[in-house]
Amino acid sequence: MDSAESGDNPSFIWRSILEAKDLVHSCAQSTIANGENVSIIADPWLPHSSNSYVVTRHTALVNKSVSYLFQVDTRAWDEDVVRDLFVSRDQDLILPIQLSDSAVNDGWNWRLQTCENYSVKSTYKFLQESKSAWCRDARSAFGRYKHLLRSLQKCHVPVNADCPLYKAHAEIVQHALVECEFAKAAWNRSMVDLGAGAATFSSLLLGIFGRGHEGEMEEVAVVSWAIWRAQNEFVWQKKSWFASNIAASARNMLDQYKFAQRRKGLSLSPLHDGGQNLERWIAPELNKIKVNVDGALFEQEGRFGMGCVARNHHGAMVEAFKKGKIGCVQPEIAEIIGIKEALSWIAMLRTL
Numbered sequence: 001m002d003s004a005e006s007g008d009n010p011s012f013i014w015r016s017i018l019e020a021k022d023l024v025h026s027c028a029q030s031t032i033a034n035g036e037n038v039s040i041i042a043d044p045w046l047p048h049s050s051n052s053y054v055v056t057r058h059t060a061l062v063n064k065s066v067s068y069l070f071q072v073d074t075r076a077w078d079e080d081v082v083r084d085l086f087v088s089r090d091q092d093l094i095l096p097i098q099l100s101d102s103a104v105n106d107g108w109n110w111r112l113q114t115c116e117n118y119s120v121k122s123t124y125k126f127l128q129e130s131k132s133a134w135c136r137d138a139r140s141a142f143g144r145y146k147h148l149l150r151s152l153q154k155c156h157v158p159v160n161a162d163c164p165l166y167k168a169h170a171e172i173v174q175h176a177l178v179e180c181e182f183a184k185a186a187w188n189r190s191m192v193d194l195g196a197g198a199a200t201f202s203s204l205l206l207g208i209f210g211r212g213h214e215g216e217m218e219e220v221a222v223v224s225w226a227i228w229r230a231q232n233e234f235v236w237q238k239k240s241w242f243a244s245n246i247a248a249s250a251r252n253m254l255d256q257y258k259f260a261q262r263r264k265g266l267s268l269s270p271l272h273d274g275g276q277n278l279e280r281w282i283a284p285e286l287n288k289i290k291v292n293v294d295g296a297l298f299e300q301e302g303r304f305g306m307g308c309v310a311r312n313h314h315g316a317m318v319e320a321f322k323k324g325k326i327g328c329v330q331p332e333i334a335e336i337i338g339i340k341e342a343l344s345w346i347a348m349l350r351t352l
Contacts, residue, residue, distance in 0.1 A: 029111040033103035034075070035067035046093040052111065056086045066106075075099045079326055095302065096327025098337055101344075173201045176231060183227050185243030190250075192220045222250035283313050293342045295334030304329055306338030308345060321345060 010018070029052050030038045030045035038045050040061045044052035054061075061068075071078045082094050110122070177183055178194065178201060187194055193216070198204035208220050226249050230241040284290040295306045305324040311317050323341055 027111055028108055031103075031107045031109050032066055032097060033100060033106045035070060035099075035106065036065050037106045038066045040064050040066055040068065046090065047097065047111070048093055049111075054086065054090045056090045058085050060085055069094070070099075075101055077326060092302075092328070096329050098325070098327070098329070098333070174199070174204075177201055177224050177227055178204065180231075182231070182243055186223060186227050186230075186246035189243065189247040190219055190223050192216055192223065218254055219247075219250070222254045223247055226250035226253070281315075283311075283315050286313050288313060289318060291342055291346065293335070293338040295331065295338045297329075297331065297334060299328055302326065302328055304334045306334060306341060308338065308342045319349070 028044065029047070030043045032038060032045060041054060041057075041064075045066060046052045046054060069078055069081055070076065076099060077095055077097075079095065082091055086094065110119070178187070178198075192208065194204065195207065198207060205220065209217055223246065226246045230246060233239040233241070281292070289310050289312055291308060291310045293306060293308050295304060297304045303324055303326055305322060307322040308320060309317060310319045325337065329337075
């Protein structure tokens with residue numbers, strides 16, 4: 001399709017197909033199996049959000065397929081070759097790609113979807129973002145919003161910029177997060193002392209942060225977010241919140257965040273909590289074997305690993321193994337690959 005042209009009198013269907021050519025180039029991505037049908041330079045095969053092509057230009061890569069980067073007789077990256085031939089950006093994208101031992105043929109996926117299948121929704125969103133219709137930050141969004149209001153008002157279109165809850169005040173940040181009766185009720189149930197006299201929300205924050213009380217600073221951040229979320233859900237989803245639940249919801253989110261931060265660098269397993277077991281290991285049934293898998297990330301080294309332990313109904317260890325791999329991956333990917341390796345290991349043991 002790369003060389004296809006519209007011709008002198010193209011049909012509507014053909015014009016529509018050609019119109020989508022650039023979109024396909026932007027979002028389709030090759031998947032690597034044996035690597036023989038994917039060109040290193042000419043095909044998009046790197047897991048990148050905007051440019052899936054390699055940026056390295058080396059004479060040794062010309063007219064070579066991705067399989068050229070594999071170890072001899074093994075479907076695994078030759079790390080030395082990758083680091084010798086590619087710039088650091090490409091190295092960091094290539095080495096984390098996990099190669100399948102069972103997949104036979106290279107294929108294609110749609111990079112906009114986690115499931116890698118095409119969807120109209122993901123494509124529409126991508127096109128809107130490409131046209132800058134999707135706001136990338138709060139400041140630009142607010143600026144466009146004000147410009148839109150002015151434009152509508154000039155055209156004599158009725159616009160309501162009042163508070164969506166009480167309709168009595170202009171919807172500015174200070175009112176939405178502090179002065180609105182709903183916001184006041186939420187703050188009254190928090191530990192934050194708002195005081196009086198702050199003309200703007202930013203000056204209010206500066207005053208609170210100036211007191212230097214860590215717990216108060218944390219709570220003002222999460223309660224402000226919870227008030228903002230509740231008001232948005234009221235406007236867009238017609239969902240009502242009780243002010244009494246706002247502070248409790250905010251504290252719950254803060255506790256979950258702190259818990260996640262404490263677990264950084266620990267096991268990826270949700271059963272591990274700083275040395276305290278949230279769940280106990282339960283032995284399998286009589287004459288059964290239970291296999292437990294866990295993963296670990298070593299981001300500074302650009303590697304990850306997994307471990308597997310098999311125990312019988314007495315709790316005694318039957319077998320165990322560990323394995324390391326190259327690449328920086330998400331925690332869930334490390335866990336999934338660990339499960340895959342465990343299944344392959346179990347299948348190998350059954351053949352012995």
